[in-house]
Amino acid sequence: MSRIEQKFKELDRPALVSFITAGDPDYETSLEVFKGLPEAGADIIELGMPFTDPVADGPTIQHASERALAAGATMKRTFDMVRAFRADNDHTPLVLMGYYNPICAFGIEAFARTAHEAGVDGLIIVDLPPEEDGDLRKALEGRGIDIIRLITPVTEESRLKVLLNGASGFLYYVSITGVTGSASADMGAVERHIEQIKAHTDLPIAVGFGIKTPEDVKAFGSMGGAAVVGSAIVNALQAGVDEALSLVKTLSKGL
């Protein structure tokens, strides 16, 4: 059983997915907060792979990428960070999130192999729809890494079937049409859509985008089994590691 499956199986409450950008604001600080996340209450960690042109992200995560790259972040360093984390944590599921270009540059096969060896459990590649992910899926075969598919408020039933084909681990529900760090979604609309999606799949559904408070985490997390907090944590980290971890503690207490 994968770490992701195991985690959802053992939790009797919604999971908190916490996002940070690898290498933001620098390698050491980023690793410190990364290592502290599980104890602070992060059930699953989403680690952003920095990219110069993150078109699906709002200013908060754009700037996180800029800081990380300015401090020397590379794909290789991101994997170093994953290995350093796994050296003393073998149970917290870890999902890499990012854009396809740095993966192409690293080499798709090399990326899949390195991710597997380092202990990555899932991938969210924002600009890689199912129509184009064949090469990556092939490279991931037999390596136990889930491709986490994104579902959005404009996903209709015919499209949902395309997205569910080959999906594993969990689904990521983008709660608004927009970029990360935007305003919060209309709860009723998200809940109605998630109920419809559940009729087609047993996978847990993590709701993300615009989720900032413990109340958001509880409300959205209860709909499909998990809630994702990104920009709020990245913002808190600007003030320091303690501030970021204490926010995650607060967020997780609501669950």
Add this chain to the structure above:
Amino acid sequence: MPDERGHFGKYGGRYVAETLMPLILQVEQAWKEAKDDPAFWDEFNALAKNYIGRPNPLYFAERLSEHFSNGDKGAKIYLKREDLNHTGAHKINHCIGQVLLAKRMGKKRIIAETGAGQHGVATATVCALFDMECIIYMGAKDIERQSPNVFRMKLMGAEVRAAESGSKTLKDAMNEALRDWVTNVRDTYYLIGTVGGPHPFPEMVRTFQSVIGQEVRAQMQELEGRLPDSLVACIGGGSNAMGLFHPFLDDSSVTMYGVEAAGHGVDTDMHAASLNGGTYGVLHGMASYFLQSEDGQIIEPHSVSAGLDYPGIGPEHAWLFDEGRVNYVHIKDDEALEAFKLLSQLEGIIPALETAHALAHVAKIAGDLPKEHLMVVNLSGRGDKDIFTVAKMLGVEL
């Protein structure tokens, strides 16, 4: 080409956020229907004639040809006068086509990115004509170096929003436009300004721009009774070049030159030559060649010309480069500036700085070609917008 999912070999495709996929599939469907609808083309052709002013001339540049001639050598140079279109560049061709498509789709809000401002001006123009809301994203640096075009867009009722991230040029404007689109996906049409972006945009923009090559074919037949021997066009994203080249791709006797912007030189880190200095990658919805680091981070391009200052290129050009069908060459800032001055002085035509790159390549090759060689240069845009930049480069205070 392309295949049904928009691939030109390993290039092209559709690499976008899932939020955009349903809409892009709708755009594709609407485009498929429009393409086969004679009424759509009737409307396009009427506007091309009466609003854009097509066909524009294929003009024999006698003094320019003489200038480059060298004894019994020297090509006969024709200029395809896209600069005489309404709004002063080729961009209006795909703007008319796409605004008609947006209207068919019932969209009332149009967004676009612009570099030199030519595509922004053309977009603002068609939005005024069709009474649509118009938001133009433009790099903060480009807003500064292309201020006349910014003012033109505003005059026609467009809102110009500055992209402040990254290099503050065309790439960043495209990032911001994509962020807007993902946010306003339900009511907005993204009027992409080049043969790039996700499928079907490269093929659709190519189709609208192919009017250039089709006219050249007919005009050259009338003037010289045969096909041209060579075609020359500048390339940023590649829309004017693709429009000129595409109708001739199957004619093996026609040699083609796509001219990239080499900035300070392709062997420096200050250029915008994606094919000659880039590698395979994925950005802005497409797989193509991009300027990037070994780690897959996009490198900020440089060109004196805002319209060529982009780190990528349309996927069909990437494919043609690999196939060897088109010769992709490069011209530096200072060479383009010389050509800018030369055409102004010899022919009384001030070219856009983008176009001046194509002319600078003509300067390199025309003198070695036989007298009967028929060369067509796509005069893709007029240079009025560039006079401030050029004056600054020449040390002239206006």
